[in-house]
Amino acid sequence: MGFAFLFQLLLLSAFSIGVSKGQLSVGFYANTCPDAESIVSSVVRNAAQSSSNIPPVLLRLHFHDCFVEGCDGSILIENGPNAERHAFGHQGVGGFEVIEQAKAQLEAICPGVVSCADIVALAARDAIVLANGPSYDVPTGRRDGRVSDVSLAANMPDVSDSIQLLKDKFLQKGLSETDLVLLSSAHTIGTTACFFMTKRLYNFSPGVGSDPAISPDFLPELKSICPQNGDVNVRLPMDRGSEQTFDKQILDNVRNGFAVLESDARLYDDDTTRMAVDSYFGFLSPIFGSSFEADFVDSIVKMGQIGVKTGSAGEIRRVCTAFN
Numbered sequence: 001m002g003f004a005f006l007f008q009l010l011l012l013s014a015f016s017i018g019v020s021k022g023q024l025s026v027g028f029y030a031n032t033c034p035d036a037e038s039i040v041s042s043v044v045r046n047a048a049q050s051s052s053n054i055p056p057v058l059l060r061l062h063f064h065d066c067f068v069e070g071c072d073g074s075i076l077i078e079n080g081p082n083a084e085r086h087a088f089g090h091q092g093v094g095g096f097e098v099i100e101q102a103k104a105q106l107e108a109i110c111p112g113v114v115s116c117a118d119i120v121a122l123a124a125r126d127a128i129v130l131a132n133g134p135s136y137d138v139p140t141g142r143r144d145g146r147v148s149d150v151s152l153a154a155n156m157p158d159v160s161d162s163i164q165l166l167k168d169k170f171l172q173k174g175l176s177e178t179d180l181v182l183l184s185s186a187h188t189i190g191t192t193a194c195f196f197m198t199k200r201l202y203n204f205s206p207g208v209g210s211d212p213a214i215s216p217d218f219l220p221e222l223k224s225i226c227p228q229n230g231d232v233n234v235r236l237p238m239d240r241g242s243e244q245t246f247d248k249q250i251l252d253n254v255r256n257g258f259a260v261l262e263s264d265a266r267l268y269d270d271d272t273t274r275m276a277v278d279s280y281f282g283f284l285s286p287i288f289g290s291s292f293e294a295d296f297v298d299s300i301v302k303m304g305q306i307g308v309k310t311g312s313a314g315e316i317r318r319v320c321t322a323f324n
Contacts, residue, residue: 024139024305028118033110037138040119043102044126052244055127056190057095062124063183063303064093065117067173068153070307072145073116075153076100076320084148089156092193096321099123103320116320117142121304128300131189133246134293139301143314146323159196163266163273173306175299181251181276182299184264185292188250189243191235192261194226200262202228213265215257222260236260248292251277 029036048054065075068084075085076096085093099119106114118140129135157169170180201223204211210219218240225236237243238260239250250264254277259265267273280292315324 024141026137028140033113040102040122041126047098055131058123058127061095066306074145074148077148078321087150087153131246136297143309144317159263163270177272178276179299187238194234195232197226
């Protein structure tokens, strides 16, 4: 009987090892490439010194990578006009050269060890820190995908999506309504183009020129930056008043009609997402309420595990723009 119990215990241990081996873990490269995370941080920091736009660009890159084929670096591939990165939903996504630079440095000291997908996730964390946002542990161990096709990005969340459609798209990725609110708040840093504002300002719906959710105090300001038939490439901050600092100001703007992006404004159209937004404000919220920074970290770590490839799946690319 003792032998049978011991045999069962050994089986259970073997199963547990098999399960954990296929998952992401903090410090995955501690033995195989101990300087991996510090190298990525250094590259991101240096890039940000040259351009203040680098932090929001790298944060957005992580989101767009994870929402197509999972967090597997598929958006980095450049294999012609049908590459995923050329999808309409990926317009304006950048930061590729920063990821490639980090990869080159890592290949020089740890060839074939650190995945491009992990570099993207680490760079997003470092970008948030540079914008005075929270630092957090990034579970690593992702492997790079072997598929990149423009058609696979057809269902990216869009600025003109209804709140129900946004909720559905996030739910399909295993993300909740609260995750939708928190990940949308990544718009606290960075800019958008007037191209994405035209419908909201001048053709919101039949018989209604502008989105009624826009505060009357804010509408003239938006229209002056993005005049009708003006230059659609002009850029404006997504978080009015706090575009270079990672904070919850973006959610306060949503509450008060100062959201720039239509999709952000829609967060206040739904009871569940409205409650999530409001939970970060109020007289007692700093003491007894939810922590915006801690909750954001939970959501982005959760997002970073969508459809990951681990173990023997995928590959470790030599360069991030091409399959091996």
